[in-house]
Amino acid sequence: MSYVSVGDMAQSFSFRRQSFQLKTNINRLGNELASGRVDDLSKRVSGDFTVISGIETSLNTLDAYRMAQKEAGQFADAMQISLGVVQEQSAKATSTLLLSANAASQTQVQNIATDVRQQFDAVVSALNTQSAGRSVFAGTATDKPAIASASSILADLQVAIAGQTTAGGVASVVDDWFNLAGGGFETSGYQGSTTALSAFDIGAGQQADMSITAADPTFRETLKNLALAALVSEGALVGDLPGQAELLERAGDGLLSIADAQTSMRANLGSVQAQIELVSVQTTSEISGLEITRTGLLSVDPYTAASELEQAQTQLETLYALTSRMSRMNLVDFLR
Template sequence: MIRRQTAGLKADLTRLGTELTTGRKHDLGKALAGDFGPFAAIQRSLSSLAAYKTANSEASTMLAAAQLALENVQGSAQRLGPALLTASNARNVTLISATSQDARQTFSAVVSSFNARVADRTMFAGAAIDRPALASGEKMMADLATATSGETTAAGIIAAVDAWFDTPGGGFETLGYLGSSTDIGPLLIAEGESIEVSLRADDTVFRETLKSFALAGLIAQGALPGNADEQAALMAQAAERMLTNDGDVTNMRARLGAVETRVEGARARNAAEASAYELARAELIGADPYAAATELEAVYAQIETLYTVTSRIAGLNFTDYMK
């Protein structure tokens, strides 16, 4: 009889310890009166919300990284544009050459921004997340230098660069852009809600951005040697395009910001819904910590009483008794 009482008290001790630690009833079947349907439905909903939480986190990280990349691109243009105008107005060969060198280096930095990766995914290559969006800045500038090598006027170089970037099957599409022509698929952010992220380096806005840096950088590649007037005209055109395109980049970032706002809204709603489901689950299987602690103290008291009686009979110490 004492052995049975001991076993029962040990089982109660384990059960109450588990309930106190987990905050859940040890015997779910008893707590649910055998009806697991509502509990299973809550668990499914919480699992879905956990998946959406992960998806929201990944989407937020990607969108924030894209915003940072575009901020860098736009900042580069806002810095370089006025410098191009200054060099163009000065018509000073030395100043034009130095500014063009800066433009060529900045072109490569802008390309690097479009090739940025987050969570091992390229952001501006459309569905081709496993590879760079663009060839290196050096490679594109070398090909542009070849495409414009026979031109002796600013207008001729501008036309050749426009053709390289804009002609279907031209230099940009065959050598420059390495990504997919398909956008990345819709991203689920909540039940029945998804976002479309159209971020590709071959977008017209981004082509114009790259084009303006390339025009300014071609002088450093040897374009229009010794012709300060034509070099100044080329600089002026690059600056005008750079400054004009700034508004389009701002609009692109604003659209991206609107998507970020939707993701954050979904994140907040999902979190509130998860909290509601957790409360509902606690109503079904939650253990009252105060009641469990009180009952645990009572079990300890019973064990000590039983130990006192048993030890007098068998000469056991408490450690041996609890084995």
């Protein structure tokens, strides 16, 4: 490094200016090496923060979508598990009820009805499943159970069938209770909202629709047939063995007829789960790409920074050596 003498005061000023610049560079390079990020972002982007601002905005939006995807995924998983319980318990009940045609004693009929009562309880419990404290089958009324308890439903049905003396009569009343507009199920059985839950916004132009409620016809038919058999365990048509056996047989046939609808319901929800997973993977990929781009704009090359830092330190030491020879200044005074 060469220096031109322009008088003692001018020379002193020149040395101090060079010293200040070198110290500033050393501090900047030290900070960049420690943080791995450029110290003067404005200089890096030439004062145009449009790109950085756009990246940050996109990342914030994608982070919000990622949270929505997580919530939607958990909600869908809770639904799918519940549907699995409904289908599994229905299948078990169907197998048990189809044996009722061969039931030859009151004990056999009662045992079958008792088993189905337990399966009815399990299905009701599944339909009252919650995800993160929200009922999944209650529509927009996520703060309450979707349907009344199994005991409450059966108690209402027992009142409704009072006076019926034939299997056909009991079955007709139970069917009306579950399926008639304004019937027992709508007034006291289903406790959720008639307004379906809005679809989850999981991405730009992407929505996950999980609007199934416990009032869905497939669920009504499932509950109706399980309840029809469970009523036998509660004393329906007591003393009429053929009549009770007929109720069990009707219930088994009814459950068998809706097995495909249950499978279709699970398949449709499975498609929604696949959609959530696909969009989630895409979002993660987009976030990764934007973070790489941002890092490229903000980061420094550690080897280049280290080399420049070493060079600046050498220049400062050289300047100090030259200054000290000319003014006999010690290092402490020079670095002040």
